[in-house]
Amino acid sequence: MPPIDRPAVADAPAARRGRVRTPLPESFTHRLHTLQKLTDKVTQDAYLAATGLPLGEGRCLSAVGAFAPLSVKDLAQRANVDKAQASRAAQALVDKGLVEKTASATDARGVVLRFTPEGQRLWRRLMAVIEARNQQIVACLSDAERAQFDRILTRLVAHARDVAQQGG
Structure with a gap:
């Protein structure tokens, strides 16, 4: 019987014993996720204190400011949230009078999101928080x-x- 081709493993005996080369706490993805969770907590508190918005709504408001006009699908992509989260956040921002929804000229079922004057003012405050948070993180x-x-x-x-x- 011919030998089975296996991917090369740098430390094959250790791999066979179930040990890995990089312990989880030292792995890139684990550390990146840890950084995200730690920064999200402080950012959530900063967003609430400065704007009254929870993190998800703040992220969506900042995306509307940076990329408007945009659809809910585009909002999800630009704010790095799933479409359901973007839809809920967009509706919350509409309900708070910060964003307006208008029918899309290119998609009969779609909507386009834009700031209201109040949304524009709050976005400016939010961007100051984002800048301060970025400086604090690095x-x-x-x-x-x-x-x-x-x-x-x-x-x-x-x-x-x-x-x-x-x-x-």
């Missing part, structure tokens, strides 16, 4: 490290988008 890095991290993060996001578009 405060431990030197200017050179921030620039390098920015370049690396841009590459990682582009690569992750490419992988996602290729189906994994």
